[in-house]
Amino acid sequence: MAVSVPVGQSESLRARLARALDNAQVLGPLLAAPATAILLALLAYPLFLGIWLSLTDASLGSTAHFIGLKNYVHLFQDPVFLGAAGYSLLYTFGAELFKMSIGLALALLLNRQFRGYRVARAVMLLPWVAPTVLSALAWLWLLDPQFSAISWLLERMGLIHSYIDFLGNPWPARVSLIMVNIWRGIPYFAIGYLAGLQAIPKELLEAAAIDGAGAWKSFVRIIWPLLIPITTILVSFSSIWTITDFQLIWTMTRGGPDNATQVFTTLAYQRAINGGSLGQGAAVAICVIPVMLVLSYFALRSIRETR
Amino acid sequence: MRGWRQWKIYVPLGLVMIFLMLPFYWMVTTAIKARHELLNTTNPFWVFAPTLHHITTLLTQTDYGRWFLNTLFVSLGATILSVSVSYMAAYAIVRLRFRGSRVLSTAIFLSYIVPPAILFIPLATVLIQLHWFNHLWALIPIYATFLIPFCTWLLIGFLRNIPRELEEAARVDGASYLKIMRRIILPLSIPGLISATIFSFTLSWNEYLYALVYMFSSANKTVSVGLTTELIHGDVFQWGQLMSGALLGTLPVVIVYFFFVEYYVAGMSGALKE
Amino acid sequence: MAVVNLEHIWKRFGETVAVQDFNLETNDGEFVVLVGPSGCGKSTMLRMIAGLEEISEGRMTIEGREVQHMPPKDRDIAMVFQNYALYPHMNVFQNIAFTLELRGVRKAEIKTQVEEAARILGIEHLLQRKPRELSGGQRQRVALGRAIVRHPQVFLLDEPLSNLDAKLRVGMRAEIAKLHRRLGVTSFYVTHDQVEALTMGQRIVVMRDGQVQQTSTPLDLYDNPVNKFVAGFIGNPAMNFLTAHFEAEARRLSGESFSFEVAPRLSEALSPYTDQQVCVGVRPEHIQAVRDGSETRASTLKGTVELVEPLGSVTEIQVNVGGTLITAQVDRNINPRTDDSIELSVDPAHVHLFDMSSEESLLAQQAAA
Numbered sequence: 003m004a005v006s007v008p009v010g011q012s013e014s015l016r017a018r019l020a021r022a023l024d025n026a027q028v029l030g031p032l033l034a035a036p037a038t039a040i041l042l043a044l045l046a047y048p049l050f051l052g053i054w055l056s057l058t059d060a061s062l063g064s065t066a067h068f069i070g071l072k073n074y075v076h077l078f079q080d081p082v083f084l085g086a087a088g089y090s091l092l093y094t095f096g097a098e099l100f101k102m103s104i105g106l107a108l109a110l111l112l113n114r115q116f117r118g119y120r121v122a123r124a125v126m127l128l129p130w131v132a133p134t135v136l137s138a139l140a141w142l143w144l145l146d147p148q149f150s151a152i153s154w155l156l157e158r159m160g161l162i163h164s165y166i167d168f169l170g171n172p173w174p175a176r177v178s179l180i181m182v183n184i185w186r187g188i189p190y191f192a193i194g195y196l197a198g199l200q201a202i203p204k205e206l207l208e209a210a211a212i213d214g215a216g217a218w219k220s221f222v223r224i225i226w227p228l229l230i231p232i233t234t235i236l237v238s239f240s241s242i243w244t245i246t247d248f249q250l251i252w253t254m255t256r257g258g259p260d261n262a263t264q265v266f267t268t269l270a271y272q273r274a275i276n277g278g279s280l281g282q283g284a285a286v287a288i289c290v291i292p293v294m295l296v297l298s299y300f301a302l303r304s305i306r307e308t309r
Numbered sequence: 310m311r312g313w314r315q316w317k318i319y320v321p322l323g324l325v326m327i328f329l330m331l332p333f334y335w336m337v338t339t340a341i342k343a344r345h346e347l348l349n350t351t352n353p354f355w356v357f358a359p360t361l362h363h364i365t366t367l368l369t370q371t372d373y374g375r376w377f378l379n380t381l382f383v384s385l386g387a388t389i390l391s392v393s394v395s396y397m398a399a400y401a402i403v404r405l406r407f408r409g410s411r412v413l414s415t416a417i418f419l420s421y422i423v424p425p426a427i428l429f430i431p432l433a434t435v436l437i438q439l440h441w442f443n444h445l446w447a448l449i450p451i452y453a454t455f456l457i458p459f460c461t462w463l464l465i466g467f468l469r470n471i472p473r474e475l476e477e478a479a480r481v482d483g484a485s486y487l488k489i490m491r492r493i494i495l496p497l498s499i500p501g502l503i504s505a506t507i508f509s510f511t512l513s514w515n516e517y518l519y520a521l522v523y524m525f526s527s528a529n530k531t532v533s534v535g536l537t538t539e540l541i542h543g544d545v546f547q548w549g550q551l552m553s554g555a556l557l558g559t560l561p562v563v564i565v566y567f568f569f570v571e572y573y574v575a576g577m578s579g580a581l582k583e
Numbered sequence: 584m585a586v587v588n589l590e591h592i593w594k595r596f597g598e599t600v601a602v603q604d605f606n607l608e609t610n611d612g613e614f615v616v617l618v619g620p621s622g623c624g625k626s627t628m629l630r631m632i633a634g635l636e637e638i639s640e641g642r643m644t645i646e647g648r649e650v651q652h653m654p655p656k657d658r659d660i661a662m663v664f665q666n667y668a669l670y671p672h673m674n675v676f677q678n679i680a681f682t683l684e685l686r687g688v689r690k691a692e693i694k695t696q697v698e699e700a701a702r703i704l705g706i707e708h709l710l711q712r713k714p715r716e717l718s719g720g721q722r723q724r725v726a727l728g729r730a731i732v733r734h735p736q737v738f739l740l741d742e743p744l745s746n747l748d749a750k751l752r753v754g755m756r757a758e759i760a761k762l763h764r765r766l767g768v769t770s771f772y773v774t775h776d777q778v779e780a781l782t783m784g785q786r787i788v789v790m791r792d793g794q795v796q797q798t799s800t801p802l803d804l805y806d807n808p809v810n811k812f813v814a815g816f817i818g819n820p821a822m823n824f825l826t827a828h829f830e831a832e833a834r835r836l837s838g839e840s841f842s843f844e845v846a847p848r849l850s851e852a853l854s855p856y857t858d859q860q861v862c863v864g865v866r867p868e869h870i871q872a873v874r875d876g877s878e879t880r881a882s883t884l885k886g887t888v889e890l891v892e893p894l895g896s897v898t899e900i901q902v903n904v905g906g907t908l909i910t911a912q913v914d915r916n917i918n919p920r921t922d923d924s925i926e927l928s929v930d931p932a933h934v935h936l937f938d939m940s941s942e943e944s945l946l947a948q949q950a951a952a
Contacts, residue, residue, distance in 0.1 A: 024485040024654070030407030033490075037398035037457050038413065044435070045420050045428065045454045052431035060434075104325065111322050116315075122322065124570045129329050131566045131573075133515045135533035136555035140332035143339065143548055151335065151353040188329065193574060246426040249517045253537060267426040267518075274430045275522060287427045298422045477635050478668035482682035482729070483656035492681075496672040 056285035062278040073285035083286065086257075086264035089176060090290075093251075093265060094244045097183040098237055104184065105191025105236075106229075110221075112192065113199045123196075130189035138253035141182050145169055145254075169255055172262035179251055179263055183244060191236055198232040199225070231304060238301030242294055266290045336559070339552035340364060347548055363549030364557070372527045373554055376535035379445055381561070383520075383531065384513035387452035392505050394453065395460035396498070400490050402461075403468040404476065414465065421458035425518050428454075436523060445529045448520060452513050459512070460505040467501030468494065504572045507565060514562050532558040585646040585736035585769050586611055587632070592641035594627055594793075601627045603793045605641070609786075612767040614760075616784030618774055619816070624793040625773045626741055632771060633662050633739050645736055656685075661730035662739040666746065667722045669714040669729075675701075676710040679728045686733075700732040703762070720751050727759070731766065738763075738770040744779065756783060777817050781805070789813050811942040814864050814935055820899065822864045822935070823909045831857040836934075838863075839905020844881035846931040852945040853936065861945070864935035867899070870911035872919065873926040882929040884909065888919050902927065 023029050056073055060066035077083040112123055129137065144151055145168035153165040168178045202225065210220050248267040251257060257268040264272075266286055274283025334354075339347065343358040350357070367373045398417070402410045432451070433442075441447035471494060479489045495502075520531040527539060536554045540547045566573060587609045594602040602624040609615055617625040630636040632643065634655035643651040650658045661682075669678050676697055683693045701707045704724045714722055723743060730738055740759070744752045760783055763770055774780055780787050781801045789796040789804065789812075797809045808814035814822050827836040827843070834850065836843040843863065845853060853861070873883065886904035893899075897912045900919050904927075911927055919925055936945040 020485065023487060026405040026486065027407050029486050030401040030405035030410060033397040033401035033405070034407075034410075034413055036394045037417070037461065040394065040450055040453050041417070041420055041457060044432065044451060045423060048428045048431040048435055049423060051434065052428065055431055055434070107321070108325055111318055111325075114318055116318055122326065123574070124567065126326065126329055127566070127570075127573065128333060128563065131511060131562055132333070132559045133533060133562065135517050135537060136336075136558050137332050139536065139551055139555050140336045140339075143546075143552065144332060144335050149348055149353070154353050185328065185332075188325075242422060243424070246424040248426050249533075252517075270426070270430065271518075271522075274433075280430055280434070284430045287430060290427060294422065298419075301422075302418075472666065472668070474664045474666055474668035475670060477633075478662070478664055478729075479670075479681070480635065481633060481655045481660065481662045483685040484681075488685065493670060 052284050053288060055281055056288045058281045060280040060284075062280065066281065069281070073282050074289075076282070077285055077289070082261045082264060083269065085261060086266060086269045086286075087289070089263060090245055090265040091293075092176070093180055093183065093247075093263075094241050096180045097187060097244055098241055100180075100184045101187035101191050101240065102233065102237060105188050106195050108188065108192040109195035109199055112196055123193075126192060127189045129186045134186065134249040135253050137186065138182065138250050141185075142169070142254050145178055170259055172259060175255055175259060175263050179254060182250060182254065183247065186250070187240060187244070190240060194232060194236045195229065198229050202228050234300060234304035238297050238304060241297050242301065245293055245297070246290060333559075336552050336556045339548060340556045342549065344549060363553040367550045367553045367557075371539065371550065371554075372530070372535060373532075373557075375528055376530050376532045377557065379529065380514060380531040380533075380558075383445065383448045383452065384510050386446070386449040387456055387513045388506055388509040390449055391453045391456035391460050391509050392502060395457050395464055395505065396495075396502065397490075398457075399461050399464035399468055400494060403465055404489075404494070405486060414461075417458050417461050420454075421462060425455060425516075429518055429522055432519075433522060442523060443525055443529055445524065447523065448516075448531075451519055451523070452516060456509045456512060460509060463505050463508070464498065464501050467498055467504075471497050500572070500575070503569065504575060507569050507572055510565060511562050587737060587769055587771075588642075588644045589632070590642040590644075592628070592631065592643065593639045594624070594631060594636065595639045600793050602631070603795075605795060607788065607798065609769055612769055614763050614770045614772065614783060614785045616772045616774060616780040616787045617790060618777055618780040618784075618787055619790035619796075621775060622792070623790040625775075625788075625790050628790075629739050629741055629771055629773045632737070633660055634658055658737075659735050660737040660739055661733055661735040663723075663726045663730050663741065663743045665742040667714075667726040667743075669722055669725055671714050674711050674713050675706065675717075675725050675728075678714070678725055679732050682729065682733050696732050697728075700728045703731065703765070704728050719747050720755060723747065723755060727762065731762070731768075734768075736769065738768050740770065740772045742773055742775065744774070745776075752779075759783065778819060781817065789816060807944070807947070808935065809944050809947040811862060811864065811937045811944075814937070814944070818866055820867045820910050820912070822866050823870075823907075824937075825863045825865075825904070825907055825909075826939070827861055827863045829853055829856045829859060829861050836861065836863055839907070840886055841884035841904055842882070843929060843934060844931050846934065849934070849936060849946070852949040856945075860939050862937040862939050862942070864937060865929050865933060867910040867912045869930055869933035870909070870913070870927050871929075872911070872913040872917045873928050874917070882931050882934070884927045884929070886925060886927070888921055888923045888925050891919055891921055900925075 023032075055066070057068060057070060058066040059069050059072075108126070112119060112126075143149075147165060147167040147170050150165060150168065152168075153162065156162045157165070166174060169175045206224055207220055210224050215223065245265075246267055247265065248271065251263055251265055251268050252271070255263045257264040257272060266289060270283045270286040272283075273279050273286060277283075338354070338356050340363055341359040341361065342350075342356050343360045344362065346357055398413075401407065402414045436442050436447065436451075439447075475493055475497075476489050479493050484492065516531075517533045520534045521538075524530050524534065527535070530538070532554065536551055536558070540551050540554065587607075589605055589607045592602060592605040593600070605628055607615070617628060619625050627636060631638050634650070634653060638651050641651065642649065645658060645660075670681065673681065679697045679700060680693050683696060688696070697710070698707065701710060704727055706721065706724050706728065709717060709721060709725070714725070717725065726743065743759070744755055747755060756779060759772075772779075772783060781804075784801055786798065787801055787804055788798045791812055797804060797813045799807075804813060804817045808817060811824065815824070825838055825841065827838040827841075829836055829845075834845045836845060870884075884902070884904045886902040886909065888900055889903050889908065890901040891898060893915065896915065898915050898917065898919070900911055900913060902909045902911060902925060909927070913919070913927075937943065938945060938948070
């Protein structure tokens with residue numbers, strides 16, 4: 003690189019350093035280095051290590067031996083694992099369906115910009131903002147088999163005769179957890195849909211009104227089609243988080259009763275941390291990856307399309 | 310808006326709001342309910358004899374204060390680390406188009422999708438080798454692994470919106486890339502930086518799995534981990550203390566949130582548009 | 584004050600050639616305008632001079648120093664951007680001072696220089712304001728202030744007036760010209776507006792699709808365009824073009840509803856085109872209306888008036904001459920009306936000729952031969 007330097011003088015070290023740093027090809031990698039280093043060491047490396055671990059019989063305290071796909075073969079014959087896979091999917095899709103619909107309904111309501119709209123919007127985000135474990139503890143107490151305030155209310159209203167054991171029986175537990183997940187996820191969808199609704203030009207709806215469309219027709223024929231792209235994004239990301247959920251389920255049921263509410267992550271924790279079988283635990287965790295790849299593909303594609 | 314149209318909005322809205330606020334109401338009331346009221350009362354939704362007993366015992370008889378400070382320490386540390394490191398990376402990717410920048414930005418986006426739930430087992434073995442197990446400060450770089458992808462993504466979106474011409478003018482004026490990063494881009498990125506900071510703080514405060522697995526001494530636990538491991542023994546739940554702890558543990562994030570609602574909403578919708 | 588020398592500059596983006604073999608040597612303190620339609624490469628060329636774009640091939644010197652590999656800050660140039668590019672978080676003073684700050688100028692000296700620049704541009708009263716509080720014209724001046732405060736050797740201006748409304752543009756044009764006269768700095772000015780080019784440039788470079796079409800003074804471009812593109816680009820309203828048949832013996836150029844006498848100066852250039860078709864160009868201002876057939880004219884066109892636009896001192900009309908729409912600027916007293924038949928005459932001295940396929944001016948070809 004030709005640079006005009008006065009003849010007879012040499013560049014000071016400081017000037018040379020400054021010039022080197024002003025080169026985009028040098029400065030770029032340098033600035034990106036810290037982030038890259040952290041991600042390589044604590045994310046990329048563990049990811050591949052995890053895959054390797056799942057192919058061994060690693061456990062706490064003993065050396066690991068390569069055993070190929072044995073872990074996976076055992077898992078696919080293990081009713082607990084299959085149950086966990088089933089519930090993971092049920093948990094995710096059940097929750098997403100309701101989060102989406104209720105969130106959309108809420109967004110439609112909030113979009114009317116009535117008095118107190120700002121307050122409602124601020125307050126409504128709390129379930130999403132609050133730490134999941136702490137909210138889950140509150141729900142745990144709310145759904146207590148003996149002292150549940152909800153049971154108390156339902157009994158008072160004459161709808162039930164004895165307190166419901168929300169979390170002690172398999173199906174009530176499964177449903178309760180889905181309900182709490184819905185509770186937490188509604189704000190995310192509501193805010194997302196609100197943004198989507200506000201992006202729809204008012205003129206479109208005004209034209210539809212003149213053309214004779216009522217509220218329902220306007221929604222079905224104009225609003226909903228325009229919300230499909232954002233729905234794909236919201237649902238894709240939300241599903242990725244839900245299917246790898248740990249905090250909510252662990253806090254409320256630990257995967258019980260009798261493994262009824264096990265999901266991939268809680269099972270992985272149990273096998274690896276409680277049981278000490280690192281290899282098995284890793285295998286369970288790795289099994290989530292295919293599902294997530296599918297979901298991420300949809301997420302990426304929907305983002306590209308909306309650009 | 311008159312008459313029944315108003316009800317069409319307020320009634321359903323009210324019901325949903327009650328559902329959303331119920332646990333928080335529950336947290337507050339349980340935290341201040343007298344001990345005898347917790348298990349035996351005519352109306353669980355009402356507080357007949359408010360008391361600060363649970364809160365005081367929580368703070369004096371348990372390590373809660375320590376857990377709170379731990380969580381604060383880790384959250385602030387992880388936030389500062391992640392936001393600064395992500396800002397530098399975002400600037401490099403968006404403005405200094407160097408060889409490999411596209412690969413890097415795709416890789417960072419992909420790592421956003423890899424959640425802690427998949428990594429916690431192998432990461433445990435890595436930490437054991439590094440002798441980082443049970444060291445609280447180790448959570449800072451660990452949390453950065455899930456904060457950096459999100460922050461970088463967010464900041465890339467913000468930086469893309471700053472007109473290229475400003476930097477070209479600065480280049481012609483004689484500024485080096487580093488000078489531009491500091492004097493021109495940084496002041497103009499403040500909204501993005503605030504969003505990234507708020508989200509990082511919230512996500513760090515909310516983290517559970519890593520803290521649960523990697524910190525086992527009581528002195529090193531975070532709020533969520535402490536409450537669920539040390540105040541629950543078998544089937545016995547200290548509900549008064551638990552709810553007080555939950556309430557106090559939720560407050561910092563809620564306070565930050567209320568001061569920055571618009572940034573929060575902008576961050577969420579902005580991340581969607583990107 | 585500097586001589587800028589651009590030798591065989593090429594710019595390629597992959598397969599596409601954005602700038603092709605650009606050559607120019609400026610005179611000291613000259614105001615050069617690069618003009619052409621969008622995508623012609625003029626902005627790319629300017630950015631290469633600035634150092635914001637790397638050249639693919641060629642050599643560039645400023646006052647003898649070779650600069651094509653230097654970063655912008657070492658070239659001693661200043662640039663005014665189309666969108667002004669003012670730093671929104673700094674006030675006017677800071678915006679102008681920034682470049683001096685970066686070069687380590689002492690604070691007291693900065694203050695003097697900035698205030699001096701502000702005074703020249705008439706913006707001393709705005710120094711504490713932020714860009715968003717300023718009007719378009721004021722922002723323009725701040726951008727100029729930032730450029731002049733450093734007393735660089737070369738000014739580069741990238742369509743600085745295109746974001747201003749029409750009236751403001753005329754005023755600012757005069758101001759920039761005045762500024763140049765006062766400071767005498769070699770300047771490169773990019774625009775797509777040929778009126779700006781003609782009024783401001785000492786020399787104009789007309790570009791199209793990356794190629795330089797012609798480099799000359801404004802009047803020379805007007806009088807002697809080397810090809811049909813330059814002829815049609817320069818001058819407002821644009822030159823009219825007709826397809827004519829060259830009748831060698833009669834020494835006439837004729838077509839649908841028109842017939843021109845061939846002036847002696849053109850016969851040599853036309854000799855290769857005996858009995859062939861030639862493109863004839865004539866400017867609207869060189870066409871007059873014939874009044875009531877009192878004298879016979881040598882070069883006339885006949886047609887029907889389709890549009891009448893009175894402009895005050897002259898009237899612009901569009902006439903359908905044998906299928907081609909011709910624009911003419913006629914005396915306002917003619918008072919033509921739509922659907923009238925009209926006869927127009929042309930001064931043979933102002934007729935341009937172009938080859939039908941190569942589109943080059945026959946006179947230019949002749950001069951080159």
